[in-house]
Amino acid sequence: MNNFKLKIGALLSSAAMMVAVSCSDDFLDVPPTGVLAENQLSTVAGLEASLIAAYSQVNGRANRLASASNWVWGSIRGGEANKGTDPGDFATINPIQRFETNSASGDIGAKWNGAYEGIARANSVLRLMQNPAPDVTEADITRISAQARFLRGHYYFELKRDYNNTPYVDENVDYGSGLEEVSNNQDLWPFIEADFKYAVDNLPPTQPQVGRVNQYAAKAYLAKVYLYQGKYSEAKTLFDDVIANGVTSNGVKYGLVDQYQNLWRGAFDNNQETVWAYQSAAGTGSVNNANPEFDLNFPYNSAAPGVCCGFYQPSFSFVNSFRTDSNGLPLLDRQYNVGANQVKNDMNLGSGSDFTPDTGNLDPRLDHTVGRRGIPYLDWQDHPGASWIRNQPNGGPYSPKKYVYSRDEVGSFQDNSSWTPGYTGLNVYIIRFSDVLLMSAEADIETGNLETARAKVNMVRERAQNSNLEREDGTLAANYVVGLYESPWTDATVARKAVRLERMLELGMEGHRFYDLVRWGIVNEEMNAYLQYEAQFLSSAFGGATFTDPYIYNPIPLDQIDLVGSDILIQNPGF
Known part of the structure; x- marks a missing residue:
């Protein structure tokens, strides 16, 4: 950050010198602070920083219902836990655990928003590499692209499990025009598979930094994607490889x-x-x-x-x-x-009562x-x-x-x-x-x-x-x-x-x-x-609750449908 400030300072000093010898007002065109130009981000350092931003979104970034931990969507909905606490605290989780949410629910779009933020960040990395700076090598493009596509595959996998098919947007979509025309009428599985296959083919077996995904993480994730689709033979081949040969990102045998x-x-x-x-x-x-x-x-x-x-x-x-x-x-x-x-x-029983x-x-x-x-x-x-x-x-x-x-x-x-x-x-x-x-x-x-x-x-x-x-x-x-x-x-x-x-x-x-x-x-x-x-013990939380088939998936958030129209963004059945 200090280096960036020094560079800006040098530019301002140069501009001040220019005013003494010229009547031009070009010196007024100073890049805004806090904003990076595309040519700054297309360097190796800029691409790495953009990739780290795509990684950082995995934890939801302060959105408690957007992270990959899935404590609400996977465990509370799966019956391992309930919301707990008081009924009135974070009350929007109450209908989630009772399978009574609707498309206008305040938190039904939390996972949607968090995943698409991650997709946007991954796509940004891939788009920047279409016009790389001179210091970016082919090897840099391959290793960074493989990680970005792994992360994009992860975010779409999360969307697929929670909402079924959602709009597919990659790095080639012009975010300035036409984005409103993207429908959710395509099956996401082929796109998810393609990203993880690319990651398998292009990631190294180990990484210089822990936390970065490697080839075996990609194989395990691709095998999981196959398992979800009932492609058991394909999954078995990859799982067998990971179990026999897999290592952590820093090279330790699994x-x-x-x-x-x-x-x-x-x-x-x-x-x-x-x-x-x-x-x-x-x-x-x-x-x-x-x-x-x-x-x-x-x-x-x-x-x-x-x-x-x-x-x-x-x-x-x-x-x-x-x-x-x-x-x-x-x-x-x-x-x-x-x-x-x-x-x-x-x-x-109170804490003062006897209990064995x-x-x-x-x-x-x-x-x-x-x-x-x-x-x-x-x-x-x-x-x-x-x-x-x-x-x-x-x-x-x-x-x-x-x-x-x-x-x-x-x-x-x-x-x-x-x-x-x-x-x-x-x-x-x-x-x-x-x-x-x-x-x-x-x-x-x-x-x-x-x-x-x-x-x-x-x-x-x-x-x-x-x-x-x-x-x-x-x-x-x-x-x-x-x-x-x-x-x-x-x-x-x-x-x-x-x-x-x-x-x-x-x-x-x-x-x-x-x-x-x-x-x-x-x-x-x-x-x-x-x-x-559970209703036998927690009647106020679970009394009268039932699970019905539409809740296999969350409804498509109503605010997203309102943005583009129900003829483009198609609601899931039953909502």
């Missing part, structure tokens, strides 16, 4: 972090499980460089981390799913919501994902129950735990520069290696390789076996029992159920669940069972 809980600690950012995560930093002077979308999602108490505001409370159904049988295996077919399989909780936590068999990933009474909440204290919950009748008895900073991380991976200390510098995973293993297991099942799928699921479960939560005295915080699938998988239907539940256990509260249910074709039955179950 693998699972030894203990599940370390995935959420800042000291382990950019670990061997990171296929792609957006980079977060605390104490930079802007909380938008941290995690601006999670600032509300902390226990509601001045003694708790984050202090505010009680959002994103794990659901009863989600917590119950961590119940295991005598062999340590999960209970399939929603048996975890029946009778004694339901995890004991302190609903309707559940003593049955549980998967330890529960207590690294959910804060529940009587169990250590990171290194802060045992969760005290109701005194850390803003409104139990509206949100239930549980608190979120992933992406919450520990006491040891205060001031390093936690930011104190804004209204709340709830901004963290913990990286947020978009694709991690256990996700790849489980997606690959799905592709294996659908291509008839059930035993290969079982081995991959067992890899994930074996890590869970080694991830018990211990108290300071070394005793276990709960009765953790996790087993492996020892018997061969011969029934594809049973194998599917096992993999699908494993994804919830492993990736819970990470924004995947709703999208998984939709692509599996089971969202209607799963979400209606969930809504009915």
Whole structure:
């Protein structure tokens, strides 16, 4: 920034000298400060800065519902959590969790706006390279283009999952004219595939800076795109390559972090499980460089981390799913919501009332994902129950735990520069290696390789076996029992159920669940069972709520239709 100011200063000095020898008024044509000309941005430095801007939009840039974490669109809509807190706080999320939104809803366009901002930034990079400065080499164009197209593919993938088909705009569209004529009558999948294929073909296996996407991240993402379309053979080929040969951006072989809980600690950012995560930093002077979308999602108490505001409370159904049988295996077919399989909780109990936590068999990933009474909440204290919950009748008895900073991380991976200390510098995973293993297991099942799928699921479960939560005295915080699938998988239907539940256990509260249910074709039955179950405990939040087919996608935002007309921007069915 200082160099830029010096250059402007030099230009002004030159202009002042010119006035002494000339009557011309050309010296008055001074470029406005704070605005960069295209020829400045088409240099290598300018292109890199523009590319970083495209990367930075991945976290939503202060729009809590626009980021790739998808805590509302993926996890709240997927039944892993509810909005929590008070009914009147951020009330526009209430109809989202009840599947009662309409096209005029205040937040239905949040993801739309955030994704198109990212697309505009990626397109800007690609457009600038059509007239590169002399210092830009062909190699520069290839590596920068590959990253920009990866990011554009990501933003369109987010739009596709949330709104189905939306207007496709690339770097060749003239933003000065004709943009209003772009319709959403084209399938986005071919465009998304093309961007990721370009990234696969042109990205290097490793990158000089962590956080930049590499070839293996592109292969994993392209395989995910194939999986969503039911192209299982194509997905399997790519997943197999990523598992066998993939490395992180800094060249470390992909693998699972030894203990599940370390995935959420800042000291382990950019670990061997990171296929792609957006980079977060605390104490930079802007909380938008941290995690601006999670600032509300902390226990509601001045003694708790984050202090505010009680959002994103794990659901009863989600917590119950961590119940295991005598062999340590999960209970399939929603048996975890029946009778004694339901995890004991302190609903309707004050913190001063006696309470003994559940003593049955549980998967330890529960207590690294959910804060529940009587169990250590990171290194802060045992969760005290109701005194850390803003409104139990509206949100239930549980608190979120992933992406919450520990006491040891205060001031390093936690930011104190804004209204709340709830901004963290913990990286947020978009694709991690256990996700790849489980997606690959799905592709294996659908291509008839059930035993290969079982081995991959067992890899994930074996890590869970080694991830018990211990108290300071070394005793276990709960009765953790996790087993492996020892018997061969011969029934594809049973194998599917096992993999699908494993994804919830492993990736819970990470924004995947709703999208998984939709692509599996089971969202209607799963979400209606969930809504009915939760309404028993949270009648004001869920009573009378139902899921219907139109809500597989969000409505196209009405304000966008109003801009161009309903004959150009076509509303999704049912809205």
